[in-house]
Amino acid sequence: GAVVSQHPSRVICKSGTSVKIECRSLDFQATTMFWYRQFPKKSLMLMATSNEGSKATYEQGVEKDKFLINHASLTLSTLTVTSAHPEDSSFYICSARAVDLGTGNSPLHFGNGTRLTVT
Amino acid sequence: AQSVTQLGSHVSVSEGALVLLRCNYSSSVPPYLFWYVQYPNQGLQLLLKYTTGATLVKGINGFEAEFKKSETSFHLTKPSAHMSDAAEYFCAVSVESYQKVTFGTGTKLQVIP
Numbered sequence: 001g002a003v004v005s006q007h008p009s010r011v012i013c014k015s016g017t018s019v020k021i022e023c024r025s026l027d028f029q030a031t032t033m034f035w036y037r038q039f040p041k042k043s044l045m046l047m048a049t050s051n052e053g054s055k056a057t058y059e060q061g062v063e064k065d066k067f068l069i070n071h072a073s074l075t076l077s078t079l080t081v082t083s084a085h086p087e088d089s090s091f092y093i094c095s096a097r098a099v100d101l102g103t104g105n106s107p108l109h110f111g112n113g114t115r116l117t118v119t
Numbered sequence: 120a121q122s123v124t125q126l127g128s129h130v131s132v133s134e135g136a137l138v139l140l141r142c143n144y145s146s147s148v149p150p151y152l153f154w155y156v157q158y159p160n161q162g163l164q165l166l167l168k169y170t171t172g173a174t175l176v177k178g179i180n181g182f183e184a185e186f187k188k189s190e191t192s193f194h195l196t197k198p199s200a201h202m203s204d205a206a207e208y209f210c211a212v213s214v215e216s217y218q219k220v221t222f223g224t225g226t227k228l229q230v231i232p
Contacts, residue, residue: 110162
């Protein structure tokens with residue numbers, strides 16, 4: 001089955017530094033990738049949608065200059081948390097979608113998430 | 120716009136008992152509906168999905184869900200709970216196959232031995 005690899009699984013960084021999270025589709029080409037943030041005891045909140053080769057579309061309330069998303073190829077998207085602060089500590093999950101033009105199916109495949117802790 | 124409501128943030132069942140996790144959706148157009156499971160510190164795994172056709176959908180690990188348009192519901196059930204079913208479950212809705220998915224707030228399932 002389709003696999004999405006997200007790296008790192010855990011990262012601890014100091015306040016003010018930047019952290020990059022990678023999301024790779026290992027055995028399929030992802031036309032669209034999504035980045036979610038999960039707060040404790042809350043649902044997944046969509047942060048942004050990225051299509052390969054174009055700028056990401058951010059959800060309302062998400063700072064695009066703080067959460068930089070790059071989708072440079074059909075198998076890789078990155079999320080960079082710039083100038084991280086303790087309130088950015090969270091669980092970030094990416095998902096990738098590939099459209100099967102034959103069936104019309106477009107299943108969503110999730111990475112295993114990244115636990116970010118900002119001290 | 121679409122939305123999902125999951126009733127009950129925590130559900131406890133005894134091992135071997137029926138599992139019922141409730142989900143109601145709101146959508147102005149025919150929805151695509153999903154149930155995902157999340158184990159601690161992991162991503163989401165698709166349990167099952169409804170797109171079109173048969174309203175009773177069978178998924179992995181013995182779970183199934185029934186799409187009831189009149190009730191705008193998509194409840195998840197499993198006849199007999201297993202300890203390994205303890206996890207968080209998310210109901211989700213999408214209005215088109217290619218569009219973004221909106222998640223419910225999740226229900227944490229506890230299975231008591």
